[in-house]
Amino acid sequence: MAMTVTRTGPAAKTAAPGSPRRAKNFKSRVLVPYAMLAPGIILFLLFMAAPIVYTLFLSFQKKKVSGLGLGKNSQSQVFAGLDNYISALTDPEFTASVLRVLLYGVILIPLMLGFALLFALLLDSRRTRAGNFSRTAIFLPYAVPAVISSLLWGFLYLPGVSPFHFVARQLGVELPSLLDPNLVTFAICNIALWGGVGFNMIVMYTSLKAVPTEIYEAAKLDGCSEVQTALRIKIPIIAPALVMTALFSMIATLQVFAEPTTLRPLANSLSTSWSPLMLVYRDAFTRNDVFSAAATSIVIAAATFIISFLFLRVVQKRAFGQEN
Amino acid sequence: MTTTAIRPKPTPTTAARATELRERPSFLSTGILILGALYCLFPVLWVLAAASKSGTELFSTFTLAPSTHLWDNIVELTAYRDGLFWRWMLNTALYAGVGAVVSTWMSALSGYVLAKFDFPGKAGIFKVLLMGVLVPGVILAIPQYLMLAQAGLTNTYWSVLLPQIISPYGIYLARIYAAASVPGDVIEAARTEGAREMYIFNRIAMPMMLPGLVTIFLFQFVAIWNNFMLPYIMLGDDHLFPITVGLNGLLNQGASAPALYTLVLAGALLSIVPLVIMFLLLQRYWRVDLAAGAVKA
Known part of the structure; x- marks a missing residue:
């Protein structure tokens, strides 16, 4: 391919030495992939990770009824252990x-x-x-x-x-x-x-x-x-x-x-x-x-x-x- | 198993016969396959006959004998609560169609990044993803409900659409397809031309991954269309039901009003027709190799 003539790598375009190049490098090496993964990561955290953590949390809780259990604040959630x-x-x-x-x-x-x-x-x-x-x-x-x-x-x-x-x-x-x-x-x-x-x-x-x-x-x-x-x-x-x-x-x-x-x-x-x-x-x-x-x-x-x-x-x- | 078609096991004698009859058609193996095919077609053929019967015929005439009331049943089903059934069909198309398209695009994007970029934390993300493949849906549905209830989103289209967009297995497949079908120097060439990363993905990588993406789409479509528990939990308003939850409810009412049974059966028939057609048309995309990636992972 014609590619062999040009220098490869996104960083090759900004050949200037020093920090601009490193900043560009950081951007293309870290920020770009993470930005593209962001929708997946956010949905994963919201609809898979958080529900799992929340289930774990709930599984160690129980309902505590105080008094006759009739008033609005008579029920509360307390730690239940196992x-x-x-x-x-x-x-x-x-x-x-x-x-x-x-x-x-x-x-x-x-x-x-x-x-x-x-x-x-x-x-x-x-x-x-x-x-x-x-x-x-x-x-x-x-x-x-x-x-x-x-x-x-x-x-x-x-x-x-x-x-x-x-x-x-x-x-x-x-x-x-x-x-x-x-x-x-x-x-x-x-x-x-x-x-x-x-x-x-x-x-x-x-x-x-x-x-x-x-x-x-x-x-x-x-x-x-x-x-x-x-x-x-x-x-x-x-x-x-x-x-x-x-x-x-x-x-x-x-x-x-x-x-x-x-x-x-x-x-x-x-x-x-x-x-x-x-x-x-x-x-x-x-x-x-x-x-x-x-x-x-x-x-x-x-x-x-x-x-x-x-x-x-x-x-x-x-x-x-x-x-x- | 008593009611199913009986398929004989291959007998040891086939081993001896096979050496003599090499390439000639084998009646035994063809026969076994045909029996398997008949077993799989049987309920579909039955519902074709059953949906054409009136309520009294359903339990009185021979079960596989068709009758003439198919159109009446469809008309009656359409009239049921002002066309609620067709609304269920549209809802199903929305949940499975839109859900699968968005999910496929997102899986493709994530899989492409995981296959074609080198970045810190990649190995960790991939490990979490693999664990995600094994997470049973059971553990998710109830907390998803409670969390969406907090956000006021239960009993809306969103409550069924959003949780099903993320698909670890889809991302995993997309990563395999991207690694196999998008050459690295094409991406590099596009970058030197100054193309933006999302442009490269949408216009160059996606078309190359397309056959694999159709497979992911089909997978996701069937998964959403098949997922009964999530909409069953999330939705209370029967105008939002997909066809599965709707027919389940209709069957439940049928227990006290058997007249509804003919509607249920006509509905079951109508609901599988579009899917069967789509299935037959896209059959060649079902190249499911669960293990190919698993071995290399």
Whole structure:
């Protein structure tokens, strides 16, 4: 390029020695990038950092009622120590919601990622036909928001509407309703599976496409079957993508909210504290107790971080071992 | 899982067969994919049929059999409280469309600076950003509500738009795209010509990053359109609702007035149509490589 003739660097233009040059240098090296980052930094501080600090602050506060609690100044906020945390962690409703979500995650994540991986590998296989149609169709539910998909599946679960119940009735069998208390977890898993499998498939498929095909040619010459290639070469190569999808799925699982909230009008078995996040919502807005809601949110966030870091630590050596 | 389509797992015998049948089409793998596709299309096909039924037909005729009342249902939905449904649709377009455009521009700017400038504190900012990617939204929604309430902004369009503009993941992606697609000497050349930094970004760097920015836009659009909890918490006035919160409320009322169910289903159908169209048109921009940057970070 013509650039090679001119001196490079913004400072090169003001070649005068001494302080003007340093001032210019400071301006271009520090002020300009920070000015350009300012909108991002301000929004980050306002809508991410400040809320986190504020939640921490609230989680250590409690309401103090003096006298009969009737006058305007009879209620005040006082330091609560760890009270909110203790009551959050010992609250049987919270424990129950955590257990429900753990069961939900244990069922959902392996199924979702397993099917996503299977579909991605099949799409990548040269012996598969109708790939474009299938890829589009499987990815499509990602465009449907969780509320709408919960609504659609919610109706499909109703025994009066469900085609599966219809077929079973024709055969003289009465299927149990998926909205029953002990099956509703599976009902929610299915909604999340439907919404999530396509996105994860695309992530895995994208990283499969990035692999140079010579590797496969070499494997084929060595007599590797397609399944062997998939198991021994493709899956290890896309391991980083698998790790990231697993991580994002776990974070999303802990925050499940829209699906059970939308299903509630159709399924009486779903309590207002079905998931930890629903419990937080109920405490904050139905019971007007932002302090325990704050403590519970901190517990959920901390658990998310701990699980993320533990998971990354466990898999890091395997997935990213070659990097270091 | 009992109600979903059943997809057989590949059997070990495929390994043996694959060696013989090399490039020939495989019925098994094509079949599995088609089953997966049918499972994913099924609720969409069902709502197409269900939205065309009258209230009595919904629970009496075979569930996948279409009827003739689609237009009636749409008319009735439009009449519901003077076209409230269409207002929800417009609100959703505003929240997701405007929100995603602004968010993409800001992510692009921040990512570009982080990729192309060397300045003190850069490593620290990037670390905070990466942690921001992992911050669960749960911890933010309630304090965001309380803080916006102090500012008198809850129950306004701002309360849903503003918190969703900052996207650590979008910035992270933009940084990768900027590093890969904007050559440093182009920026230098523009600077020696005397171009101002924002001009360089808006007129030179942004067009180079455009394909990546479409991906960020789509990500952000879906994230906002999918975010149920934030508008659910922030908004009380149903004229400000996005479609998700609106339909959720309608479904709740349907529990006591089942006549509303047909409206809910027609609404669900109408609400996914624009998104599905946008999705199909922009499909090639979905090159999601979550891991590419993560490995190099």
